[in-house]
Amino acid sequence: MQISARAAALRSAIERATGEPAAAHRTEAGLRISAPVPADCGPERWADILGAITVADRWGASGAAGLTQIWVEIQEDL
Secondary structure, eight states: OOOOOHHHHHHHHHHHHHSSEEEEEETTEEEEEEEOOOTTHHHHHHHHHHHHHTSEEEEEEEEETEEEEEEEEEEOOO
């Protein structure tokens, strides 16, 4: 799937901040990028992650069974 330069830069920033691969998929709103957060994530890494994701149109995190996943959504023309 081709993504915009903005989406590619955001995905790269998320991967650098989390140290994990990020997945991207299209949604009705545009594009969603998500990545797992390492279990040993400390305050400095969380600061890096927040710096990466808060530039998106929408962002958040969810957790279950001891695993945390961050996500961002950006509006893109499909």
